[in-house]
Amino acid sequence: MRVIDAIAEILKREGVEYLSCYPTTSLIEAAAAAGIRPIVCRQERVGVGIADGFSRVKNGNPPGVFAMQYGPGAENAFAGVATAFADSTPLLLLPLGHNRLNEGVYPLFSSQKAYESITRSVDHLGKPDKVVQSLRRAFAAATQGRGGPALVEIPEDVATADVPRELLAGYHSRPCLRTQGNPQDVEKAAQALIVAERPVLLAGAGVLYAEATAELRELAEYLQLPVVTTMEGKSAFPETHPLSLGSGSGVMNGAAHHFVANSDLVLAVGTSLTRHLMVMPIPPGKTIIHSTNDPMDIGKSYSPDYAILGDARLVLAQFIDVLKQLTSGKSTDTNNGPAGAIANKRREWLDQWRRVLTSSETPINPYRVIHEFMQVIDPSKAIVTHDSGSPRYQMMPFYQSDGPRTYLGWGKSHALGTGLGLAIGAKLAAPEKLCVNFMGDAAFGMTGLDFETAVRSDLPILTIVLNNSSMAIETHHMELSHRMYATRDIGGNYADIGRALGGWAEQVSDPNGIGAAIERAKQATEAGHAALLEIITSEETDLSFLRPFT
16 A cells, blocks of 8 residues: 555544645545545645644544645645644644655755744654654644644655555554642642632633533532633633633733732643733732643743642542542532622623623624624534634633633634634534634635635635724834825725625624624524625724733
């Protein structure tokens, strides 16, 4: 059998059903022959995003897979891989490489060299009989512990070389390894948690990958802990729960801001606690308990008072057991819990925004769109994601997810247009869900033609384009150039483009018609049509709320 046939067989053994890809690579035909459906994108960055979205919803089991040609294909995929790497998404990348006779020849692009800084592992399949070892190492690197992209570069001449079929007898799926925390570390941290007067629980994406929502909820309810999630961890704790503070990132709602600012202890589980513009900082003066599955994160951005190395699900279960022993099995009385105060703070904050959320101004206020969307769409039956820039800032504090992976948060490396690929991948992973991406007009300009990929692939997602005909976030950075040359102005009729690409599409300019239009778009997806809803919105230039705890 050929090397590419062996790779396709290994993918099947790992449970891979879809190959996100862009020609030309001989792996596409081999995968199709093996019963793996190719999803052909229009540009490689979006193709990586499709694999990324699939992997997030599946928690990396199996990971998303993307294949591309050597040279330009591998070059174009770079930005998508950078996003997946920053967010620790398990991915398998299978670029072709140049013929071995041309290895290292200037100026030919080498994936092996170029991708080293944004992957968990890089392997070069220089010999055909390495295929089993290389694929096994790549799957392990992508999915064990902290996930991330793993790359195997396949030289063009190696791809079609023959290997004995018996070679596959040596391939076995990697075991899924999870470790508990040191029991002594857990007990010391649990004792500190019990005596804290105003503790807050911070949950990251590690809770999602560990499938630890049930344990997170049990711990929060046992001690009546307010729970805030990171941007990537949004949906790890149901935001409809009375103890939910929502998500904390570069933006957050008033309840999250109040409780984190006034806490005396933060128990951070399944998060790297990386300092970043898009990450909620922990204010000084807090006792920090940090639990993560990667020792690289401990002490990276903060000096935790207590550190625990282990899988989020197992560590949370350890906390529950120890706390029950320390409290003789008596949970905190809900009547004395913070649920009422959380509801009051959230209500106060929403009251301050009520005028904006229900605004009848035209062009439409983007917050009115989010408010209307929440009135129409059941969050437990949807998977929603934002895009970079304004849509992310506008969505994160307001939208309430309801269960694991009902929201895909991302952004430490944040290329415009990423959300479209994520939504397509999410629909592959969960066809029963309404998969929605909110994007601005600038983001559509980056990747919008891949809406046709959803149409052509029979993946009925909903894309909501917030069209303000401007690069609004750049308002304060481009004042002079905009006055002189209108540098922030961009244009387009995106509903027309959506229809031209074969999808259902509609443009909305009347704020009173938003809810009905969203319902029509939802019905279009239920009828099997990829839908694009273009909403003519106003610019938002006041970004003062974007800097918490400064």
